Amino acid sequence: METSILKKVYIFSGLSEEELEDVQKITRTKTFNKGDIIFFDTEPYLGFYITVSGLVKIYKISKDGREHILHLINPYNTFAEVPLFENFGEIREDAFRYPANAMALEDQTKVVLIPARPFTELLAENSRISLKMLSGFAKRLRHLNRHIEEITLKDVTKRVANFVLSEYINKRKTKLDSTHSIRLNISKNDLASYLGTILETLSRTFKKLQEEGIILVEGRTILIKDFEKLKETAS
């Protein structure tokens, strides 16, 4: 693994070449195929990860097997940093375990492990990383806040509409592609689990939104036919 990868990771983005090499030395790269488990929430904590390529889902499972996806981790984003900071204060039984499960969603999903111990030492020396990390945590807290708001205060139709809308707005910001459509990079089953519902209900909801002339679903491509109506449905 090269330091050029680390540079693209937000928390490491301010480091010197030398510092990057220090980090690079302690990492371990692993490759997973679709459906492979990266870790379970029952495992002892080793360190946090960077997704380098592919896609990772962070999720919880209920006793009876239902699943809920908390985060989807795209390339150059990190996951499982929380336990790094839980050694302070009283020792909770769930400290030093991963907070959730992680699974690769695509073949050739490459992740980099940053082992906890050497990293925390680096952190103590380099306060710029702490600030970056705080910013990263803040973003994630916002995300979870919004997630809870969605799931507890909105029905499935609103959630689906809002998902399509957010993805579309996000795409417009980053990609130079002027089609009024989005492309899902996950299965509808996973999307349902991310939106706090099940495949069948998602399917019926897509159908309803189509019948109302708001969107058009073709496989993993969703065409937005009535942006205003979509916004209205989402809010």
Next chain:
Amino acid sequence: METSILKKVYIFSGLSEEELEDVQKITRTKTFNKGDIIFFDTEPYLGFYITVSGLVKIYKISKDGREHILHLINPYNTFAEVPLFENFGEIREDAFRYPANAMALEDQTKVVLIPARPFTELLAENSRISLKMLSGFAKRLRHLNRHIEEITLKDVTKRVANFVLSEYINKRKTKLDSTHSIRLNISKNDLASYLGTILETLSRTFKKLQEEGIILVEGRTILIKDFEKLKETAS
């Protein structure tokens, strides 16, 4: 407001008397009565808060008026720190707004405002605060994770049972009180909103758990009659 209060706040707990006085100088104390709004999620961000006495709820409201409580903030705990760290990177429209609403739940709820600008300067100088803050964020991320898990993967009965159980375990850890009971410091309406349900459903659930001989509810006191069965119901 005295520095003795700040000392009891986790993120300030490692500071010298001198540093505490620096913080103390920039604070502003406010007192609220039950039902008073501390801030709305639509307001521009001023800074974060410490609850000094009383109780604060952090919550979201849907368009049609339904409410969901995200956090309950007890004395010496902080809230609304997230926007402090959102100035970095792209400016989101919701940056510099509060992430949720805050309301006092008791009369004479005293809160201390730490204005953002002077505090971030302090933060840049004092990296120990950053680490404490990271630890605080980590705890909150865990909490939200668990919260989402509860709401999406468990039914109301399990959630209620688990709430009683957690409160009880928590009480045993902190207070020297050997009764097998807990005392709610919030109304059942607020508890329902915290557990992602409504008052009527909570009431019926309590009734059911009583009929099963697991608990006994008397006003705001809940007596645990069958601990094992409670654990079983909660899991």
Next chain:
DNA sequence: TTAGCTTTTTGACTTAAGTCAAAGGGTTAG
């Protein structure tokens, strides 16, 4: 003590979303 609140309980009913089962499409590998 009682009037006037707020909070909680209970009953009857509705409904959104989940479950179960079967069939349809699409993709891939031999």
Next chain:
DNA sequence: CTAACCCTTTGACTTAAGTCAAAAAGCTAA
């Protein structure tokens, strides 16, 4: 080319939890 597989859709049915309305129980303050 086709069998085997996975992913998705559709239909029929169930159910947990929400809504609405009214009564009951608790508090508080004059």
